[in-house]
Amino acid sequence: MNNIKLLFFATLRDRAGTKSMDLEIPEDLTIQGLKDKLARDFPNLAQSMSSVIVTINREYAFDEAVVPPSAEIALFPPVSGG
Amino acid sequence: MQSELPTIYSITEDEIDLDALLAAITLESTGAAAIFTGMVRGVTRRDDPHETVYLEYESYVPMAEAKMKQVADEIRAKWPVIEGIAIVQRIGRLYPKTPTVLIACTAAHRDTGVFDAARYGIDRLKEIVPVWKKEVGPNGEEWVEGDYIPKPGE
Numbered sequence: 001m002n003n004i005k006l007l008f009f010a011t012l013r014d015r016a017g018t019k020s021m022d023l024e025i026p027e028d029l030t031i032q033g034l035k036d037k038l039a040r041d042f043p044n045l046a047q048s049m050s051s052v053i054v055t056i057n058r059e060y061a062f063d064e065a066v067v068p069p070s071a072e073i074a075l076f077p078p079v080s081g082g
Numbered sequence: 083m084q085s086e087l088p089t090i091y092s093i094t095e096d097e098i099d100l101d102a103l104l105a106a107i108t109l110e111s112t113g114a115a116a117i118f119t120g121m122v123r124g125v126t127r128r129d130d131p132h133e134t135v136y137l138e139y140e141s142y143v144p145m146a147e148a149k150m151k152q153v154a155d156e157i158r159a160k161w162p163v164i165e166g167i168a169i170v171q172r173i174g175r176l177y178p179k180t181p182t183v184l185i186a187c188t189a190a191h192r193d194t195g196v197f198d199a200a201r202y203g204i205d206r207l208k209e210i211v212p213v214w215k216k217e218v219g220p221n222g223e224e225w226v227e228g229d230y231i232p233k234p235g236e
Contacts, residue, residue: 010214011225058145060232078228081213
């Protein structure tokens, strides 16, 4: 198993009800697999998973990427700084 | 040589000090600076007219600062004549008329692309730097969401 850290920002944090959580996931799970798991385990997040932006260790990541060991994964909506 | 050129990038909760930032990116050879700063707009007339009481900014700070450095690197790749670069985003609760972001680029002369470089900086910040704002108005609050989806390698 792979122990990862999840970070949530903006609307994702509101829906998750937390800024961060530790999660145990299967090895070789992809980002798409992680999104599917989060949608199942946390129904409040399900509607966000189709449009969420995901990063792995502070770099933008895409559905086919495999979550590396002990990764820091962040989930957030399109950015709105400035 | 290029590694000695001043590049400042930060997420801060403090007031943005334009004079100090400008001084830090001004070299002996500098003769021009293009500065963009954005502030909280209290009254919006365009598109969806509304009033803003304040904006609440948050950031994924370590990634945001890394992406600001990436924006600075992109500016230097596109406009090698740029001398100094400052990119600062203020976060926290910010009220109308308060500056929230600053992008400044310096160069020897004004006809070097320095205006375009600063414009590129703010446009890229709004695409790839992980910062979000919640708008609080007289009738409630709402997260502002951008519309840019980063591409692989960004």
